[in-house]
Amino acid sequence: MNITLNGKPLQLEHASTIAELIAFLGYQGKRIAVEANGDIVPKSQHGNTTLAEGDQIEIVVAVGGG
16 A cells, blocks of 8 residues: 655555554554544544545654753
8 A cells, every 4th residue: 555654655564554554653651643534533533544545544643852
């Protein structure tokens, strides 16, 4: 399946949900915000939100600093 992640094409073979994509990218346990096709996906819905061919996904990782 081909999606666009943060503006770049990405081919996925195993991830079928947002939660699986997050795990694949190594973001589990991190503070992130996810948008799928222009809509915010709440953390409670990551496991229920399936990915489809051509989806536009944006993931922002919160970083601390000062």
